[in-house]
Amino acid sequence: MKKFNWGIIGLGEIAHQFASGFNQEQSSLAAVASRSADKAKEFAEAYGIPASYGSYEELLTDKTIDIIYISVPNKQHHSHILQALNAGKHVLCEKAITMNSEELLEAMTLAEKNGLILAEAMTIxxxxxxxxxxxxxxxxxxxxxxxxxxxxxxxxxxxxxxxxxxxxxxxxxxxxxxxxxxxxxxxxxxxxxxxxxxxxxxxxxxxxxxxxxxxxxxxxxxxxxxxxxxxxxxxxxxxxxxxxxxxxxxxxxxxxxxxxxxxxxxxxxxxxxxxxxxxYEIENMIAAIEKKQPNRSLFLTHxxxxxxxxxxxxxxxx
Structure with a gap:
């Protein structure tokens, strides 16, 4: 059974909730990134995460990372989704996943082209x-x-x-x-x-x-x-x-x-x-990756x- 390594981009309040409650046998939090190296290091130490990076780009070059969880402000979601997908990473992005349908369609098209799973972290x-x-x-x-x-x-x-x-x-x-x-x-x-x-x-x-x-x-x-x-x-x-x-x-x-x-x-x-x-968001993300097809939620998100x-x-x- 493959174990999936997660990386977090954006270390605000919801990222703290994500990390503090992370409880998965098949996944681990392996790295975090912030524009501040000190902030990233402090966050990683607080939750026992092995690696921290002072830029988002550094995290995306980490070949051990399988999935990126994006929790930056809404307006930045689209660009970070595209960067992560282009880096070969699956993406779980906080809501609202994009600013509009045009941005989401571009991201969905890229995910399908690269054989990757994209999903919104919508609890419902x-x-x-x-x-x-x-x-x-x-x-x-x-x-x-x-x-x-x-x-x-x-x-x-x-x-x-x-x-x-x-x-x-x-x-x-x-x-x-x-x-x-x-x-x-x-x-x-x-x-x-x-x-x-x-x-x-x-x-x-x-x-x-x-x-x-x-x-x-x-x-x-x-x-x-x-x-x-x-x-x-x-x-x-x-x-x-x-x-x-x-x-x-x-x-x-x-x-x-x-x-x-x-x-x-x-x-x-x-x-x-x-x-x-x-x-539950994490578990369903893993299930979609293993099935190699998006779950129904992505189309509802659209x-x-x-x-x-x-x-x-x-x-x-x-």
Missing amino acids: FNMPLYHELHSIIDTGKLGKLKMIQAPFGSYKEPDPNNRFFNPDLAGGALLDIGTYAVSFARWFLTEQPTVKASVMEPFSTGVDEQSITILQNEKNEMAAVTLSFQSKAPKVGVVSFENAYITVNDYPRADRAELHFNDGTTETIISGSSEQALN DVIDLLDQMQQKWAQQ
């Missing part, structure tokens, strides 16, 4: 709970899908210089929390929707502070996506069918859902562990990025 597409819910839906006992609600509200200190509100760092709610909400909706929709309406309120820097979006596909399945960076809201996803509805609390890393049937009965579904969310594009196009017309 990797958590066991969501696969279990799909299995239940496939039995038909819930009836036809009708409506989805995907709210996500988060309060961020209104500082124009931080990444959440800085346009130079691709700030705004959509490319941060919005990717979760749209991914939640897309997971359950049986086919790709289009954006029927979307209204956005900007922050003083011009990035999206809050928005409301309506999605609908040709099967008349609908979804409402509500986002805010200046007001908290419970992350409770609701998926409504003819015979029942599903509620998922804290849906980005959920391991529990409730089925509420029309006759008043309920059923609790528990699958996986929220604490292992990032490890659908999500396309929807984000459509939303921004609507906003440009406001």
